[in-house]
Structures are given as C-alpha cells and as structure tokens.
Amino acid sequence: MNAPRRTKADAILASLPSPMQNQAASYLEAGEIVTEVKNPGVLLSLLPSAARGFLLKRGKQGVPTLMRASHDAYFDWSYTADQTEMRDLYRRAKQNQWDGEVALDWTTDVDPLNPELPVLPYEFFASARLSEFGIRYERGSKEEMAFRYDMLAWMLSQFLHGEQGALLASAQVTESVQWMDGKFYGATQVMDEARHVEVFHRYLATKLEKLYDVNDNLFVIIDALMHDARWDMKFLGMQIMIEGLALGAFGLLYKMTKEPLLKNLLKYVIQDEARHVHYGVIALREHYQTALSEKELRERQDWAFEVALLMRNRFMAHEVYEERFQGVMSRKQWNEAVLTSPGMSEFRHTMFERLVPNLRFIGLLDDRMHQHYSDAGLLRYAGGKNASQLSGDEMIAELDRRGLGDMAGAADQQLAAE
Ligand SMILES: [Fe+2]
Ligand SMILES: [Fe+2]
Numbered sequence: 001m002n003a004p005r006r007t008k009a010d011a012i013l014a015s016l017p018s019p020m021q022n023q024a025a026s027y028l029e030a031g032e033i034v035t036e037v038k039n040p041g042v043l044l045s046l047l048p049s050a051a052r053g054f055l056l057k058r059g060k061q062g063v064p065t066l067m068r069a070s071h072d073a074y075f076d077w078s079y080t081a082d083q084t085e086m087r088d089l090y091r092r093a094k095q096n097q098w099d100g101e102v103a104l105d106w107t108t109d110v111d112p113l114n115p116e117l118p119v120l121p122y123e124f125f126a127s128a129r130l131s132e133f134g135i136r137y138e139r140g141s142k143e144e145m146a147f148r149y150d151m152l153a154w155m156l157s158q159f160l161h162g163e164q165g166a167l168l169a170s171a172q173v174t175e176s177v178q179w180m181d182g183k184f185y186g187a188t189q190v191m192d193e194a195r196h197v198e199v200f201h202r203y204l205a206t207k208l209e210k211l212y213d214v215n216d217n218l219f220v221i222i223d224a225l226m227h228d229a230r231w232d233m234k235f236l237g238m239q240i241m242i243e244g245l246a247l248g249a250f251g252l253l254y255k256m257t258k259e260p261l262l263k264n265l266l267k268y269v270i271q272d273e274a275r276h277v278h279y280g281v282i283a284l285r286e287h288y289q290t291a292l293s294e295k296e297l298r299e300r301q302d303w304a305f306e307v308a309l310l311m312r313n314r315f316m317a318h319e320v321y322e323e324r325f326q327g328v329m330s331r332k333q334w335n336e337a338v339l340t341s342p343g344m345s346e347f348r349h350t351m352f353e354r355l356v357p358n359l360r361f362i363g364l365l366d367d368r369m370h371q372h373y374s375d376a377g378l379l380r381y382a383g384g385k386n387a388s389q390l391s392g393d394e395m396i397a398e399l400d401r402r403g404l405g406d407m408a409g410a411a412d413q414q415l416a417a418e
Pocket of ligand 1: 273
C-alpha cells in the first residue's frame with residue numbers, strides 16, 4: 001500500500017513541538033468542519049459547539065463542564081394515555097430492568113493482555129498496516145496486545161462519555177416531550193442510561209484501569225444537543241444518531257470480543273438501547289408527519305445527513321494517536337490507517353445499517369435526499385429493518401448468527417496487499 005500523501009499543512013504540523021502540534025491540529029479540525037459540512041444552516045448550528053469543543057477544549061478541562069439548557073418543560077395535568085406504542089415500551093422497559101451489580105459477574109478476572117481471550121481481535125486494526133511507518137507489532141506479542149487494549153479502552157471510554165450524554169439528554173427529553181406516555185417511558189430510559197454509565201465506568205475503572213478523555217467530536221455533538229431548545233433535535237441527535245451509532249458499535253464489539261464479562265455487559269446494554277431507538281423513531285415519525293412545516297422538515301433532513309457523515313469521518317481515536325504515534329506518523333496518516341482498517345470499515349457498515357432505515361422511517365430520507373445518500377454510498381442501507389421492527393433479542397440473535405462476517409477476510413486481503 002502507498003503511504004497517504006503528505007500535504008504542506010502536514011509538513012508544517014510535523015515540524016512543531018508536540019504540545020503545539022496538538023493545538024494546531026485542533027484548529028485544523030475545527031476548520032475541517034467548515035469544509036466538511038456543506039449546508040450553511042447546519043454549519044451555523046454546529047459552530048458554537050465546535051469552538052467550545054476543538055478550540056476551548058471544554059471536554060478536557062476537568063470537572064465541571066457546564067452547558068446551559070434552554071428547552072421548555074411541558075406539563076400535562078390531564079394525564080391522558082396518549083400513545084399506545086410508547087405505553088407498551090414503558091411496560092416492557094419496567095419488566096426488563098436489570099441490576100448491573102447482580103446480573104454481571106464482576107469477579108471475572110480480566111486480563112486485556114491475554115492473547116487466549118482477546119478483548120479485541122487482531123483483525124480489528126490489522127496493525128501490520130502500521131509497519132510502513134516503522135511500527136512493527138508482532139501478532140499476539142505484548143506490544144500488539146497493549147495496542148488492542150488501548151483501542152478498546154478508548155472505545156469504551158467514548159461509550160461511557162456518550163452514555164453520560166444520553167443520561168442527561170433523556171432527562172431533558174422527559175421534561176420537554178408532549179406525550180404523557182412518552183414521559184413515563186422517558187423515565188425508564190433515564191434509569192437505563194444511569195445503569196449504562198455505572199457498568200461501563202466500573203468496567204473501565206476496575207478491569208481495564210484506564211479512562212480516556214472525551215473525544216472532541218463527540219463533545220461537539222453532545223454540546224450542540226444540550227444547548228438546542230427544540231426537543232425533537234435532542235431526540236434526533238441523541239435517540240437516532242448517537243444511539244444508532246452506539247447500537248452499531250455495541251453490536252460489533254459484542255460480536256468481536258472474547259472477554260466474557262464485556263460480552264455479557266454489552267448484551268444487556270444492547271437490549272436497553274434497542275428500546276431507546278424504538279422510542280426515538282415512533283416519537284419522531286409522528287412529530288415529523290404532523291407538526292412541522294416543509295422548511296422545518298428540510299432543516300432536520302439536512303442536519304441528520306451532515307451529522308451522519310461527520311460521525312463517519314471523525315471518530316479516529318486521536319487520543320490513542322497522541323499517546324502512541326505522534327511524531328512517528330502524521331495525524332492524517334493515522335486517520336487513513338484507521339479509516340481503512342477492517343474493524344473500522346465493519347464498524348461503519350454496522351452503524352449505517354442501523355441508522356439509515358430509521359432515518360427513512362421517520363421521513364428524513366425522502367426523494368429530495370435520495371441523491372445525497374446515494375452519492376455518499378449510504379442508500380444501500382435504506383431497505384433494512386428500522387428500530388420498530390427489531391427488538392433487542394432479535395438483534396442479539398442476528399449478531400450471534402452472523403458472527404464476524406468478512407472482517408477477517410478483509411484483514412487478510414489488506415495484509416497480503418502490503
Ligand atoms: Fe445507553
Ligand atoms: Fe440509550
């Protein structure tokens with residue numbers, strides 16, 4: 001494989017001392033949002049959060065990070081049962097509560113460096129790709145296992161930070177949603193998200209003993225949602241986009257890991273998340289069909305499309321890069337290596353497989369948007385099952401049936417091509 005081409009900006013960046021490299025790279029990343037997001041309205045809505053995330057590094061300055069909320073709380077003194085499907089989900093959510101302290105076996109001995117029970121498969125990154133930069137990790141060696149360990153800790157740390165976003169966003173949505181049955185259901189989701197924060201944090205703190213900072217791109221999206229006054233934007237951003245992405249990522253990790261405690265933890269979390277996305281799609285489908293003007297609907301369509309692409313292009317484990325490879329390869333070369341790794345390709349596939357049918361179901365992928373999705377190579381996912389057609393149990397059964405799919409094959413092809 002040819003090494004990615006270095007631009008003038010890369011060369012200048014590489015000549016700077018490390019702390020300055022990080023600062024300059026942050027400015028570049030903020031600048032890249034301007035070129036990546038094509039829709040001016042969407043860009044304007046994201047810029048304040050991009051400034052807080054990339055330039056001011058608000059997610060990396062310790063406790064607390066304050067975000068001002070500006071939504072209306074919606075009260076209904078009539079307590080009418082007003083949405084049967086949500087009432088049904090509420091019932092199921094009550095019946096399926098679980099206690100992370102009891103349901104999971106925390107006495108399991110987890111050794112992330114053990115090649116017999118790998119936390120991630122070698123194929124996830126196919127780290128032989130790094131050899132073109134002089135980084136040689138022999139498969140199953142201590143160094144290579146430590147690299148997998150870092151990648152897993154980075155992913156789980158971002159899951160944890162995303163779960164905190166979901167905890168606070170679901171509390172906001174519970175206040176602002178107009179259906180009484182939606183508020184009941186929302187309360188169960190708040191509890192679910194608290195439990196997810198609890199179990200991911202416990203796993204990271206006591207089993208991996210490593211926690212990465214929140215990724216700036218994730219921070220930007222959470223920050224934008226927490227500030228937005230419109231409940232449906234919180235819903236769209238959190239229940240459909242972030243939860244959709246998380247569901248894809250959890251599913252992939254569930255398929256990949258051989259570590260039994262993590263696998264079981266993910267199985268429980270996936271079943272909760274399937275309900276959350278289901279709630280998101282029924283609430284938004286109804287709202288988007290009945291309550292929005294043409295202009296408002298278009299705004300949501302553009303926002304969802306642009307944010308989907310941002311999420312695809314920008315979660316690059318830069319915190320791992322800075323810790324391990326800065327000075328050895330450029331940030332851009334690292335991005336290329338991540339983007340083309342078999343695990344990340346599979347990750348994008350799984351994520352869009354979950355997300356795109358939901359966008360179609362709620363009316364955000366209509367004839368006007370067809371061409372955009374087609375150009376981005378995403379239209380092929382549109383015919384899949386949406387969240388109202390797929391329960392958590394069905395999702396787990398499908399993951400078990402499909403196993404690792406083509407990932408190992410893709411990794412072999414890549415390694416053979418070098
Ligand atoms: Fe969650
Ligand atoms: Fe969730």
